[in-house]
Amino acid sequence: MNEHESNxxxxxxGADEKIESLRSQxxxxxxxxxxxxxxxxxxxxxxxxxxYLDVVAFKEPAAQSELQAKQADASLRATLSSLxxxxxxxxxxxxxxxxxxxxxxxxxxx
Numbered sequence: 001m002n003e004h005e006s007n008x009x010x011x012x013x014g015a016d017e018k019i020e021s022l023r024s025q026x027x028x029x030x031x032x033x034x035x036x037x038x039x040x041x042x043x044x045x046x047x048x049x050x051x052y053l054d055v056v057a058f059k060e061p062a063a064q065s066e067l068q069a070k071q072a073d074a075s076l077r078a079t080l081s082s083l084x085x086x087x088x089x090x091x092x093x094x095x096x097x098x099x100x101x102x103x104x105x106x107x108x109x110x
Contacts, residue, residue, distance in 0.1 A: 087097035
């Protein structure tokens with residue numbers, strides 16, 4: 001064992017007060033750390049809940065927007081195929097369709 005542990009009179013005078021002061025400061029520091037960590041945990045939990053509610057609120061409008069985009073894409077593809085078909089039968093228009101679609105030239109209809 002350490003000589004100071006076995007012989008309390010070996011400590012300098014006033015050391016007990018300093019040790020007790022350090023102990024109380026350490027306890028105060030741990031208490032402050034506990035309060036700060038609990039505050040941060042509660043804040044993050046509330047922000048997580050708010051973010052979840054935002055996701056739930058935007059899920060339905062996002063699905064509707066995606067559906068509209070798919071419908072618009074299908075409509076655009078149908079229009080483009082009609083223009084390509086029109087380009088097959090009208091040689092003057094074929095050059096415009098080839099240029100606008102950046103596609104390979106359309107073979108004329110026979």
